[in-house]
Amino acid sequence: AQSVTQLGSHVSVSEGALVLLRCNYSSSVPPYLFWYVQYPNQGLQLLLKYTSAATLVKGINGFEAEFKKSETSFHLTKPSAHMSDAAEYFCAVSDRDGYNKLIFGAGTRLAVHP
Amino acid sequence: GAVVSQHPSRVICKSGTSVKIECRSLDFQATTMFWYRQFPKKSLMLMATSNEGSKATYEQGVEKDKFLINHASLTLSTLTVTSAHPEDSSFYICSAIGKNTDTQYFGPGTRLTVL
Numbered sequence: 001a002q003s004v005t006q007l008g009s010h011v012s013v014s015e016g017a018l019v020l021l022r023c024n025y026s027s028s029v030p031p032y033l034f035w036y037v038q039y040p041n042q043g044l045q046l047l048l049k050y051t052s053a054a055t056l057v058k059g060i061n062g063f064e065a066e067f068k069k070s071e072t073s074f075h076l077t078k079p080s081a082h083m084s085d086a087a088e089y090f091c092a093v094s095d096r097d098g099y100n101k102l103i104f105g106a107g108t109r110l111a112v113h114p
Numbered sequence: 115g116a117v118v119s120q121h122p123s124r125v126i127c128k129s130g131t132s133v134k135i136e137c138r139s140l141d142f143q144a145t146t147m148f149w150y151r152q153f154p155k156k157s158l159m160l161m162a163t164s165n166e167g168s169k170a171t172y173e174q175g176v177e178k179d180k181f182l183i184n185h186a187s188l189t190l191s192t193l194t195v196t197s198a199h200p201e202d203s204s205f206y207i208c209s210a211i212g213k214n215t216d217t218q219y220f221g222p223g224t225r226l227t228v229l
Binding site for chain 1: 118120148158160207209217219221223
C-alpha cells in the first residue's frame, strides 16, 4: 500500500528565507509524486509533479522538488519565501493503477512572516 | 492548465434535505472524476471515483446511498448528499483527470453547511 508522510504540520519562515517542506513516501511501484497548494477556502492547485523523468522538478511560483529514490523523499523547496506563499501544501503519491488515485499526506501549513 | 469548476461554491441547507453539487471539466474531457471531503485543517479524504457512464467506486466507509454520484458525461459529475445531517457539513472537492494524462485537476470546492 502507498502512503505519504509530511514532516511538520506547521512551518514558519521569514520573508526571503528558504522554504523546505518535507515529504516521504512509501510505494511498492515506481511512484508518481505531486505537490499541491491550497489557499483558504479554495481547491488544490498543482505546483509540480514527478513522473519518472528528471529527478529535479521545477514547478510554478519558483518551487522545485527533488525525487530521491534512496531516501524515498520528494521535498519541496523555494529559495526565497514570499508572503503570498503562505498556504497549505499537500504532497501526494499516485497509485498508477489506471485510475491514478491520489493518496495525500496530512498537509503542511506554511506561514511567512515579515 | 486544465480547468475544473464546481457549483455551488457554498450551500446552506436544512437537515433532512438533499443537496446536489456539480463538477465540470471546462476545457477537457474527464474520463475519471474524483470526489473528496475535507474537514477543517485536515487533508483530503477520497470518497469515490467515478468514470463516465459507469457506477462510482466508493472508498471503504463511505455510504453510497448517502452520497450519490453520477457521471453522466465526459465533462460533468454530480454528488448528491441525500437526507443531509449536520455531520455532513464539510468542504467537498472534486477533481478530474483526462485521457492519457496522469494529473488530477481540482475544482475550487463546495462548502456545505447543514443546519
